[in-house]
Amino acid sequence: MDLRLLLFLFYATTTFCNGAKILALATHCLADAGHSVTVLETNDKKYARDFGHGIKTEHIYVPPDPRKTEDSKEIIWRSSRSGFYIAQVYNSVGDKALKMMIEYDPETFWRVVNGTWDLLVVDELFAVHGYGIASIHKRLNGTPYIVFSTTVMLNSDSMTNALGRCWVCRVHMFISSVAELIYKPTYFTHRLANFYQHFTEYIVQPFGMMHLRDLGINDFTWHQYFRGASAFLSDQIDNIGFPVPEGTEINNVGAMCSETNATLPNALEAFISDPKSKGLLLVCFLAI
Template identity: 30%
Template sequence: MKLFYSLLIFILFLLINLHCEGAKFLFTFFHDNGSHFGSMRPLMEMLVEKGHSVSFLDTIPMEGASPKLRAIRFQLPRRQDEEWKNRMAQILWHERLTALYLGHYFVAMDKLLDVLLENGTDTVVDIVNEEWDFIVIDDLFWSFGFALTTLKHRLWELNGRKGHRPHIIVYATAASSLISAESTRSVGRNWVSRAPFCPPYPTNEDDVYSPKKFTSRIIAFYETIIEFIYIDLIIPHQMVNMKKLGVNDFTWSEFYSRTSLQYSDSVDRLGWPAAIGTDMKNVGAHCKSAKTLPKKFAEFVEAPESKGTIYAAFGTNVDWSRAPKYVYESLLRAFNQFKDYRIIFVYNGPDLPNLAKHLLLTKWAPQLEILAHHKTKAFISHGGSKSLREALCTGVPIIVMPVYAEQAFSANLMLAMGHAPVINKFTLTEESVYKTIDGILSKPEKQQKSKKLKEIFLDRQIPSMEEGIFAAERLLRIDSDYWRKYTQRMGMKLDWVKFVYFDFILFVFCFALILYF
């Protein structure tokens, strides 16, 4: 009898899993240098391992992806001329990202949508006509994703709500989602309880973002109100090429009301507390296994006279040949003072003769393998999401020098936690860089704290990507409308007048006037 029940349970288990397997996923993301694809890639590959079919729109094109992923290729242009490179260098080294800049990226991606529709009509038609169970789209800038998902749902409604309708998953690939988007989704996150998406660059603990400081709250409110006005109210009218795909009158409120899940690839549960909803899943708390460190680097870092390794890398967007001379000279002069350590600096700038033997300059380095090496003592980084995660996963103390994008947010977050000191790209000097690095190396407790933070980061009831996939597979067993009815917040259905009680305040005010007069 026990054998019968065991077989019955096993058969039911197989039936449930068979019902969930074979879902068709389409991923589409911001057209950049591959960073946003890199954020989504681990989830895509795990979905394939779970038996799902995964396709992605490849506009770059991408290399090194699993052959089990189906690439729908249509290469979009990327500017590489000297004027563009100089402009990017100006932005990276002499400016900071603000809410106003964010809007320009939405408009730029909408122009690429026009190129895609004009020259890749067959590709777009095939994507629209194919039946997808899930469409996973980047939450930042990518108007094709916004238009595609809205169109698929509107076509389903025009067809009498019959036929196939894909589930929409919005994937936040940056360190934080836009607060304006969170407000539209009625997440209930206070505008000033954490740093805005584009905060100022901190220098030390004295100017780190803190909700307790009036100046911090003013900055957060200013950035967020600009973000809300520009992104929420103006940008939908500036993404004019969505109309060419048949999407007129696009609004963020309609778009988010159609989404079933929100994934995020960020450092969560650390730092500033934030409200979450049933439909929100973080899939970024995962660690890759390091491979064997290549011989060239292993021989360098394992020199017996070395006390340890300092690794410095600032992402693929940094072109050191166009960086201000004072930046890399300040870094190198500070590095030269640590002669008892081995230093690896990922650098593609001008040739620098007469380098000290403890310093290795290289255009590429196996970052994860270096960080995982037992002799690595410090990691100097731009603070990109993937670099932060690799630092957490290897338990290496990190120093953050934000350069652009949401990296200033990450710098404020890590500094506020007391986990990472920062270097300000606008004010750095040889002395400030030296003191910052020495502050890490001279305190062994920094290593212990970093390893403890890794344990906290990964300590979950269920691995983050497993939880995200489970949430998606559950949608295959539940009607979309039923799911959204019980998971979407009622505030999404209210306009701002009602949501912030302006109507009630007006009623009380008028009632008081009547009583007074």
């Protein structure tokens, strides 16, 4: 049987040279076995890459947008985003890219959309075009799709995927960076505020990916998307055991410190002030 596989690579966030070697190996094996493997590569490179092994490439050039880059930096590093802003995150990254794909190279885009595929592998995190194309083929043809590198879009998706995580114990992604707030699930008011943040994500969800309607999808939801996936592939060894033990003794805090120390310990001050370090501070996190 000739398996016609379509693999999405979005903005080079998942490439064969960093973080996707397992997927690359599987793809190469399929291609070497005589199956038809096609990669839809969408990025700001003007030429498609040669993945070898007889793998075909459909390349769509998306011009770099400095404004989008600055918007992304603002969202990720310099702001506190509540549940209402989750739509803005996807709109400023993946949805705008989808619009540009349709406008700049409609021939390639619609050729892929209207192609015949036996399996689709969708790269997350912001591959909005991937969500749309996979959903279309699933609805119209029953074509299975695999979600690569499962990233929980909404915190409630962990329940949809049966990951065994307690959303009450786990604080919402939004923690104020200006208020001295320590999330404690033992407090009713904290649980209520946490529920509010989760609930608002569902209210604004349809407004974050408006250009999916250009593909004929007017009712996209993460819940439906994850439930329709045939499998999940992960590139992190620690994600194999999805259930995560959690307790109420963990205190989640934001960027705001409740107490500010005026001076540093002498040893730490000497290390940071060392001219040889040039202000570079390395922090290592490890678990025993």
